[in-house]
Amino acid sequence: xxxxxxxxxxxxxxxxxxxxxxxxxxxxxxxxxxxxxxxxxxxxxxxxxxxxxxxxxxxxxxxxxxxxxxxxxxxxxxxxxxxxxxxxxxxxxxxxxxxxxxxxxxxxxxxxxxxxxxxxxxxxxxxxxxxxxxxxxxxxxxxxxxxxxxxxxxxxxxxxxxxxxxxxxxxxxxxxxxxxxxxxxxxxxxxxxxxxxxxxxxxxxxxxxxxxxxxxxxxxxxxxxxxxxxxxxxxxxxxxxxxxxxxxxxxxxxxxxxxxxxxxxxxxxxxxxxxxxxxxxxxxxxxxxxxxxxxxxxxxxxxxxxxxxxxxxxxxxxxxxxxxxxxxxxxxxxxxxxxxxxxxxxxxxxxxxxxxxxxxxxxxxxxxxxxxxxxxxxxxxxxxxxxxxxxxxxxxxxxxxxxxxxxxxxxxxxxxxxxxxxxxxxxxxxxxxxxxxxxxxxxxxxxxxxxxxxxxxxxxxxxxxxxxxxxxxxxxxxxxxxxxxxxxxxxxxxxxxxxxxxxxxxxxxxxxxxxxxxxxxxxxxxxxxxxxxxxxxxxxxxxxxxxxxxxxxxxxxxxxxxxxxxxxxxxxxxxxxxxxxxxxxxxxxxxxxxxxxxxxxxxxxxxxxxxxxxxxxxxxxxxxxxxxxxxxxxxxxxxxxxxxxxxxxxxxxxxxxxxxxxxxxxxxxxxxxxxxxxxxxxxxxxxxxxxxx
Amino acid sequence: xxxxxxxxxxxxxxxxxxxxxxxxxxxxxxxxxxxxxxxxxxxxxxxxxxxxxxxxxxxxxxxxxxxxxxxxxxxxxxxxxxxxxxxxxxxxxxxxxxxxxxxxxxxxxxxxxxxxxxxxxxxxxxxxxxxxxxxxxxxxxxxxxxxxxxxxxxxxxxxxxxxxxxxxxxxxxxxxxxxxxxxxxxxxxxxxxxxxxxxxxxxxxxxxxxxxxxxxxxxxxxxxxxxxxxxxxxxxxxxxxxxxxxxxxxxxxxxxxxxxxxxxxxxxxxx
Numbered sequence: 001x002x003x004x005x006x007x008x009x010x011x012x013x014x015x016x017x018x019x020x021x022x023x024x025x026x027x028x029x030x031x032x033x034x035x036x037x038x039x040x041x042x043x044x045x046x047x048x049x050x051x052x053x054x055x056x057x058x059x060x061x062x063x064x065x066x067x068x069x070x071x072x073x074x075x076x077x078x079x080x081x082x083x084x085x086x087x088x089x090x091x092x093x094x095x096x097x098x099x100x101x102x103x104x105x106x107x108x109x110x111x112x113x114x115x116x117x118x119x120x121x122x123x124x125x126x127x128x129x130x131x132x133x134x135x136x137x138x139x140x141x142x143x144x145x146x147x148x149x150x151x152x153x154x155x156x157x158x159x160x161x162x163x164x165x166x167x168x169x170x171x172x173x174x175x176x177x178x179x180x181x182x183x184x185x186x187x188x189x190x191x192x193x194x195x196x197x198x199x200x201x202x203x204x205x206x207x208x209x210x211x212x213x214x215x216x217x218x219x220x221x222x223x224x225x226x227x228x229x230x231x232x233x234x235x236x237x238x239x240x241x242x243x244x245x246x247x248x249x250x251x252x253x254x255x256x257x258x259x260x261x262x263x264x265x266x267x268x269x270x271x272x273x274x275x276x277x278x279x280x281x282x283x284x285x286x287x288x289x290x291x292x293x294x295x296x297x298x299x300x301x302x303x304x305x306x307x308x309x310x311x312x313x314x315x316x317x318x319x320x321x322x323x324x325x326x327x328x329x330x331x332x333x334x335x336x337x338x339x340x341x342x343x344x345x346x347x348x349x350x351x352x353x354x355x356x357x358x359x360x361x362x363x364x365x366x367x368x369x370x371x372x373x374x375x376x377x378x379x380x381x382x383x384x385x386x387x388x389x390x391x392x393x394x395x396x397x398x399x400x401x402x403x404x405x406x407x408x409x410x411x412x413x414x415x416x417x418x419x420x421x422x423x424x425x426x427x428x429x430x431x432x433x434x435x436x437x438x439x440x441x442x443x444x445x446x447x448x449x450x451x452x453x454x455x456x457x458x459x460x461x462x463x464x465x466x467x468x469x470x471x472x473x474x475x476x477x478x479x480x481x482x483x484x485x486x487x488x489x490x491x492x493x494x495x496x497x498x499x500x501x502x503x504x505x506x507x508x509x510x511x512x513x514x515x516x517x518x519x520x521x522x523x524x525x526x527x528x529x530x531x532x533x534x535x536x537x538x539x540x541x542x543x544x545x546x547x548x549x550x551x552x553x554x555x556x557x558x559x560x561x562x563x564x565x566x567x568x569x570x571x572x573x574x575x576x577x578x579x580x581x582x583x584x585x586x587x588x589x590x591x592x593x594x595x596x597x598x599x600x601x602x603x604x605x606x607x608x609x610x611x612x613x614x615x616x617x618x619x620x621x622x623x624x625x626x627x628x629x630x631x632x633x634x635x636x637x638x639x640x641x642x643x644x645x646x647x648x649x650x651x652x653x654x655x656x657x658x659x660x661x662x663x664x665x666x667x668x669x670x671x672x673x674x675x676x677x678x679x680x681x682x683x684x685x686x687x688x689x690x691x692x693x
Numbered sequence: 694x695x696x697x698x699x700x701x702x703x704x705x706x707x708x709x710x711x712x713x714x715x716x717x718x719x720x721x722x723x724x725x726x727x728x729x730x731x732x733x734x735x736x737x738x739x740x741x742x743x744x745x746x747x748x749x750x751x752x753x754x755x756x757x758x759x760x761x762x763x764x765x766x767x768x769x770x771x772x773x774x775x776x777x778x779x780x781x782x783x784x785x786x787x788x789x790x791x792x793x794x795x796x797x798x799x800x801x802x803x804x805x806x807x808x809x810x811x812x813x814x815x816x817x818x819x820x821x822x823x824x825x826x827x828x829x830x831x832x833x834x835x836x837x838x839x840x841x842x843x844x845x846x847x848x849x850x851x852x853x854x855x856x857x858x859x860x861x862x863x864x865x866x867x868x869x870x871x872x873x874x875x876x877x878x879x880x881x882x883x884x885x886x887x888x889x890x891x892x893x894x895x896x897x898x899x900x901x902x903x904x905x906x907x908x909x910x911x912x913x914x915x916x917x918x919x920x921x922x923x924x925x926x927x928x929x930x931x932x933x934x935x936x937x938x939x940x941x942x943x944x945x946x947x948x949x950x951x952x953x954x955x956x957x958x959x960x961x962x963x964x
Contacts (some may be wrong), residue, residue: 326759
């Protein structure tokens with residue numbers, strides 16, 4: 001409290017002793033007293049002195065102690081060191097200050113001293129700005145590794161705060177070394193057989209001797225590797241912190257959703273090995289459908305189907321046509337023939353995996369390559385490829401495919417006729433090959449729901465049924481074929497002896513791929529027959545269009561297609577799912593009724609098996625499906641709260657027409673910055689303390 | 694000297710007999726027309742349409758003996774009114790002299806046939822009257838053919854004046870479908886090229902004016918039935934090769950135009 005004597009009334013009080021002196025003192029003493037009063041008066045008038053009486057503040061200061069509990073504090077026992085530091089501060093200041101404890105990461109929360117030991121490093125980000133701005137204490141002590149990764153730079157806000165800040169690290173980390181993958185730039189989509197580039201940086205903190213290695217794995221298979229020297233080139237001076245840019249490029253050979261992993265070989269000195277690894281996914285698409293078509297002889301089936309496939313801009317067709325067999329004679333020298341060597345070994349042991357669909361038409365492998373090559377075809381199919389065998393006397397049993405790997409993947413059972421003898425003449429051999437062959441005209445019969453994507457050639461079940469009923473007759477089939485259990489006979493024909501039906505088109509799945517057995521070599525008759533009726537070959541074209549897309553598992557056959565906007569969504573965020581809906585004419589529709597179901601599983605999505613296994617899945621509530629306003633595009637939002645696999649299924653209908661369902665998957669991930677750079681940021685802590693005074 | 698000639702003749706006879714035996718033993722020929730992959734179908738009309746009734750036999754034989762094609766030895770004669778027409782996608786049309794116009798329905802059938810994927814091999818043999826009739830027929834089939842062409846070079850000089858036909862490029866698949874053709878041949882050598890009409894990105898009408906079919910007939914002794922003009926060396930061989938190439942082209946399309954074949958073919962053409 002201050003008392004000030006600078007009021008004018010104070011001078012009145014000075015006149016009182018002056019009057020007393022005039023009345024009672026002797027003249028000499030009176031003048032002395034009056035002179036003295038004049039001096040006082042001049043002193044007060046000129047200098048206006050005052051007395052200030054201040055009351056001392058007897059309350060003790062309040063000091064806040066902030067303990068960093070972000071994830072990076074879980075490294076190298078930092079959190080426990082921080083606890084011990086807090087306890088030490090408490091024991092020193094407890095008698096002189098009121099201490100309050102807080103934990104902070106992305107938010108600040110007060111904790112009791114008794115509960116300090118219960119603090120766990122679980123904050124997924126570090127925001128130091130709110131601590132700097134906090135003015136409710138007389139002093140602040142921050143115990144942190146200084147790795148802020150959220151909000152403003154704390155140094156930018158420190159200048160406006162006058163409360164002193166003391167900082168200290170958790171200890172044990174000033175010389176920590178670490179390698180981390182940062183600034184990863186990888187596309188979410190790519191094309192098969194086209195180069196994909198991945199850029200990232202290896203962050204090197206601390207002085208690391210020697211060399212390490214970065215590996216790129218595709219579905220756990222190493223596809224690229226690069227040596228790095230964290231300590232710099234030999235002879236150079238290693239830096240305290242540096243970034244090494246790295247680029248990988250590779251060419252994916254199969255169209256599928258692939259998991260990739262980047263991993264730096266960890267060094268023993270590293271304080272954090274978690275940031276040495278990054279996972280990401282790339283959806284590899286086809287730019288074109290690649291088909292390898294092998295025909296054992298020139299035929300009308302080959303001629304017309306080749307013409308159709310060649311005219312489809314989405315198809316990249318490679319064909320091999322056997323124009324001459326070893327038992328054919330030559331009437332001119334070899335150099336007058338346009339024939340080339342059939343590169344069977346190259347095609348069926350190496351190149352086959354570059355294709356989406358392999359077609360064998362009336363082709364017997366026996367003359368051209370050993371049975372062991374067929375194992376590659378089985379492997380190709382089980383790995384996701386497609387295989388179609390088109391009939392003919394040298395297909396199926398007539399081509400020698402019984403007891404081969406092809407028998408395992410074909411959807412039909414073949415009947416073996418008496419084995420050929422080398423002493424038999426070609427006509428005799430031919431006769432045996434033809435034992436199951438029936439030269440009869442027949443109309444195909446629909447054996448499955450007309451809505452099957454291969455059968456619905458008009459996009460409308462009723463119209464498709466009518467078209468199938470009117471399709472021209474086919475000719476010739478192998479009567480000995482039988483569909484295997486568990487396969488789908490799509491088209492059938494009546495047996496000439498009236499004993500039942502023979503499968504004409506049978507479909508099956510084998511591993512991750514699909515196979516088909518077309519038990520006739522005469523679909524060209526649909527094309528020519530329709531022309532003879534004055535119709536276009538449109539439905540012949542549609543049949544093949546749909547069969548090929550079905551076999552290669554093309555999303556084109558789906559009227560509802562689902563596309564996650566991003567394949568990796570950070571936990572805590574919302575995923576946006578885009579949906580495309582088209583009607584039976586493949587026209588985009590805006591009034592479709594779409595229902596989205598999202599199932600979550602904590603298991604990682606595996607490219608090895610994308611079939612839905614919902615046993616351990618839980619349903620995730622999603623937002624409503626809304627139309628975006630153009631092009632048949634809809635969207636739905638899905639909250640992503642957990643790390644794991646999210647499977648989205650959208651069922652739809654349009655004006656009473658079932659549009660089927662579309663499916664897609666994405667991952668909930670935790671792309672945490674806390675692990676990107678985990679070394680102690682001593683420089684920042686020092687500057688915060690210095691700036692606060 | 695006489696002895697040497699006798700020895701040479703004996704060796705020649707031996708090889709001919711051996712060849713014929715070999716041919717008969719290994720050639721697989723369908724006994725049922727419906728069983729064969731390829732049938733030589735010939736178009737008839739109300740005119741002289743069959744100058745070489747036996748030619749197809751040797752063509753079938755050669756095709757079966759030298760290629761993997763399973764060909765029926767007999768021909769199938771069809772009219773443009775036959776419903777079966779559309780199950781024989783390769784049709785030979787030749788003749789002498791003019792013939793009465795086909796009906797509108799028949800013309801429509803031929804148009805449908807060619808657009809559906811069928812191929813017509815037109816052999817005029819340079820006969821002016823037959824040529825005029827055939828051109829009139831094709832003119833009715835494609836009265837205003839203005840489809841964009843992918844095969845023919847876009848040069849006016851390559852177009853036959855007043856007709857739908859254009860010269861077939863030398864590197865087109867017909868000239869490489871099995872044999873490499875040195876030059877366009879036939880019983881005559883009047884025209885050093887083939888002409889054609891492109892339908893649906895494929896040459897669907899192939900026209901020869903050099904009497905290709907005329908090189909095939911033989912007498913009972915196996916000698917050529919008709920002499921060549923001018924009997925240039927290799928003329929018959931090239932005609933045989935070209936005939937078979939046309940048949941193989943109908944079954945294989947532009948197979949030999951695929952990229953995979955080009956390096957090999959170019960290498961062989963340097964011979």
